Amino acid sequence: MSFVERHGLWSDEQHARAREVEAHIASGDIDTVRFSFPDQHGVLRGKTLVAAEALSCLRAGVNMTTTLLAKDTSHRTVFPVFSDNGGFDFAGMRGGADFVIVPDPGSFRVLPWAPRTAWLLCDAFMGDGTPSPLSTRRILQRAVDELAKQDMDFIAGLEVEFHVFRVDDARMRLSDSGQPGTPPEVSLLTHGHQYLTEQRYDRVDALMELLRAHLMALGLPLRSLEIEFGPSQFELTFGPAAGLAPADNMVLLRAAIKQICQRNGYHATFMCRPRIPNVMSSGWHLHQSLRRRADGRNAFMPECEGAPLSPLGMHYLAGLKAHARASAALASPTLNGYRRYRPMSLAPDRASWACDNRGAMLRVLGAAGDARSRIENRIGEPTANPYLYLASQLFSGMDGIARRLDPGPSADVPYESPAEPLPRSLQEAMQCLREDEGLCTALGRGFVDYLSHIKEAEIARFNLEVTEWEHREYFDLF
Numbered sequence: 001m002s003f004v005e006r007h008g009l010w011s012d013e014q015h016a017r018a019r020e021v022e023a024h025i026a027s028g029d030i031d032t033v034r035f036s037f038p039d040q041h042g043v044l045r046g047k048t049l050v051a052a053e054a055l056s057c058l059r060a061g062v063n064m065t066t067t068l069l070a071k072d073t074s075h076r077t078v079f080p081v082f083s084d085n086g087g088f089d090f091a092g093m094r095g096g097a098d099f100v101i102v103p104d105p106g107s108f109r110v111l112p113w114a115p116r117t118a119w120l121l122c123d124a125f126m127g128d129g130t131p132s133p134l135s136t137r138r139i140l141q142r143a144v145d146e147l148a149k150q151d152m153d154f155i156a157g158l159e160v161e162f163h164v165f166r167v168d169d170a171r172m173r174l175s176d177s178g179q180p181g182t183p184p185e186v187s188l189l190t191h192g193h194q195y196l197t198e199q200r201y202d203r204v205d206a207l208m209e210l211l212r213a214h215l216m217a218l219g220l221p222l223r224s225l226e227i228e229f230g231p232s233q234f235e236l237t238f239g240p241a242a243g244l245a246p247a248d249n250m251v252l253l254r255a256a257i258k259q260i261c262q263r264n265g266y267h268a269t270f271m272c273r274p275r276i277p278n279v280m281s282s283g284w285h286l287h288q289s290l291r292r293r294a295d296g297r298n299a300f301m302p303e304c305e306g307a308p309l310s311p312l313g314m315h316y317l318a319g320l321k322a323h324a325r326a327s328a329a330l331a332s333p334t335l336n337g338y339r340r341y342r343p344m345s346l347a348p349d350r351a352s353w354a355c356d357n358r359g360a361m362l363r364v365l366g367a368a369g370d371a372r373s374r375i376e377n378r379i380g381e382p383t384a385n386p387y388l389y390l391a392s393q394l395f396s397g398m399d400g401i402a403r404r405l406d407p408g409p410s411a412d413v414p415y416e417s418p419a420e421p422l423p424r425s426l427q428e429a430m431q432c433l434r435e436d437e438g439l440c441t442a443l444g445r446g447f448v449d450y451l452s453h454i455k456e457a458e459i460a461r462f463n464l465e466v467t468e469w470e471h472r473e474y475f476d477l478f
Contacts, residue, residue, distance in 0.1 A: 002059035007129030009102055017105035018058055024108070024118070025051050031116040035062045037101045037124050038137055038251045040454060041073055041333070042385030046101065046122065054118075061100040061125070066093045069124075069134045071454075073334070074180050078457035089446055090133055092126050099132055100125045107248065112217040113260050121248060134450060136387035137244070139443060143394035144243045150401075152299055153291045154394055156246035157374075158238040160253065160382050161282035164189060164207060164261055164268045165232050186267050192231030192278060200227045204234075207266065211236070214260050220249055230280025242291070247386035254382070270382040272337040281340035283347060284331075284380040287365075288393055289373065290316065301373040302366055308355050308410070309366045309373060317353055317375055318407035319400020320362055320393065324351035324379065326436030327392040328422055329429035331380040333455070335462055338429070340381060341422045343415040348378050350419040352411035359414035361422070362407075379422070388443075395442035430455050 004010050010018070025033065033054035036046035047062050066086060070079035070093075079087035086093030107121035124132035131138045147154055165186030176182035189207065194200045201208065208225045215222050221239035228235045241249060254270055261268040273281045290299040290312070300313030309317060320327075332338065340347045348361035355364050358378070366373035380389055399405075411417035423429035430452055433439060440448050 003061045003100060003125075003129070004059040004102060007125070009125070009129070010105070014105050017108070021105050021108045021120075022055055022058060024110075025055055029116065030054075030110070030118045033118045033120060034111075035101060035103060035120050035122050036255075037064070037122040038385070038387060039068060039071070040134060040136060040385065040451065042136070042251055042254075042383075042387065044251055044255050048117075058103060058105070058120075061102040062122070063098040064101055064124075065096045066099050067096045069093075069099070069132070072458045072461075074458075074461070076179060076457070078454055088450070092128075098127060100127060109218055109252070111256075112214045113256075113263060119252075121252070133444070133446060136385055136391075137247070139447065140244060140247055140387040140391040140394075143391045143398075143442070147290070147394060147398060148293075150398075151293045153242045153293060154390070155240045155242055155289045155291050155298075155374075156390060156393075157240040157287040158246060158250060158253075159235060159283075159285040159287070159376075160238075160250070160270075161228055161233060161235045161284070162257065162268060162270045162382055163230070163232050163274055163282065164204075164234060164257075164266050167265055167267050184267050188232045188276075189266075190227065190232055192233060192280070193229060194227065195229045196227055201225075207261075207264075208234075210260060210264060211257060215253065215256060218252065218256060220253060220256075228280065228282075230282075231276060231278055233280055233282065240287070240289075244387075247390050250386035272332070272334065272381040272383060273339045281345070281347060282382050283340065283378060284382040284384060284389075286377045286380055286389065286393065287374050288377065288397075289313075289375070290397075298371050298373055300366060300375070301371060302368050305368045307366070307368065308364045309375070312401060313366065313373070313375070314407055315401045315404055316397035317362060317364065317400065318405030319397045319403075320375065320377060321351050321353055321407050322400060322405055323392070323396035323436060323439055324361060325420055325423055325429070325432040326439045327396055327433075328379060329426070329433040329451075329455075330388040330392040331377075331384050332429065333385065333388075333426070334381065334383050335426045335458065337381040337383065338423065338425050341424065348422060349415065350417075350421050352414050352417055352419040353407055354410045354412055354414055357412065357414055360411055361414075364410075391443065392439065395439060399438050399442075426455060427459050 034048045036044040070077045101122035103120035103122045109119045111117045124135040169185040171182040224237045226235040257268045300309045341349050343349045352360045353362035354360035363376040
């Protein structure tokens with residue numbers, strides 16, 4: 001029996017989809033298949049198999065080394081993998097042992113930019129068939145399943161900002177190797193500061209058409225392509241999807257854009273605030289609502305004229321607000337992202353909500369009879385692991401519903417209204433997360449400790465560096 005059959009890992013629908021995938025691979029149109037899983041940072045890792053081997057591994061899974069789960073954003077292994085249990089609090093991680101990634105057959109895609117190449121999104125399992133405790137996709141699945149017990153589905157739409165530059169020098173000399181290596185030298189595609197002008201869009205139409213064609217060929221629910229305010233900054237928006245799909249779409253989207261751009265002489269980055277003159281921060285705004293399974297209606301849609309949301313929607317909103325400081329660590333997981341939280345900037349600086357106000361962290365868009373009623377959370381940066389970002393929203397909102405929390409009055413002047421400030425650093429955000437009993441219980445205390453260890457390693461490396469600001473400020477003065 002295969003690994004999938006032995007441990008009962010697929011539903012009947014997945015088995016049916018797997019047969020379709022096998023037929024497609026066996027047709028002779030596919031040479032290689034990428035088996036990919038989202039790691040702790042939401043970065044896709046995996047192995048590429050030739051078609052015949054992919055057919056044999058579809059149900060057997062692919063072995064990966066557990067050190068992949070022990071790495072920070074520089075790809076350094078920050079756990080003592082050769083100690084007892086590899087430095088983790090559960091067995092199976094010592095010595096760089098194997099874990100198994102098993103594809104979700106429903107994720108099968110043919111990559112339009114990579115000739116004769118297919119792709120499968122995988123879940124991580126331990127050797128005994130149990131889900132890896134470190135699988136972030138599994139954490140979101142738990143949140144989705146918990147909501148399903150209340151006969152509701154999670155619906156989310158994405159607004160994603162990012163930068164694309166022209167590559168002038170890829171910096172691939174021997175001296176540029178490292179961990180991390182030297183980033184490329186780039187130049188602008190637009191000067192910026194002509195927000196949504198048609199002239200700017202037409203200037204980069206070749207890039208926009210390149211992205212549009214490939215992303216739509218992937219089946220992603222693309223709605224719009226936009227010129228953002230900053231130099232070489234763009235935004236894509238995507239229609240609503242249910243359950244795991246928005247997070248799956250986001251990891252595929254980021255990988256696709258970076259690969260498409262790299263193949264065509266561009267460098268795409270989802271870094272929140274690149275070090276370029278006149279930069280504008282990139283955000284990831286998450287539109288969310290709940291849908292009743294019984295009748296398919298939006299559970300946030302208010303029944304009364306003048307009400308922002310339904311009572312259930314207001315409780316959910318209050319949960320997002322109550323856990324905002326803790327969820328920041330999952331919505332904005334990089335040191336760089338905390339340069340974005342500032343007043344009068346179209347980014348939030350405190351945990352507040354308001355009706356259709358882009359200065360508030362939680363922008364409420366609702367009206368009686370409007371099936372699109374929803375909450376837009378503007379806290380995120382586009383580097384966030386989408387499974388953790390979405391899970392933090394669901395767990396927070398469900399807590400608000402369970403405790404019937406009240407979000408308080410609308411902050412109609414969001415940068416002046418009294419509210420808890422958002423964390424000003426990744427270190428502060430991680431402390432807020434560790435102190436939030438509700439989110440720690442929902443995510444798993446062991447997982448929060450694991451994530452904290454990785455992030456503390458990144459912070460420690462940052463603190464060892466002497467910045468240009470420090471050198472300029474002190475080198476001559478003292």
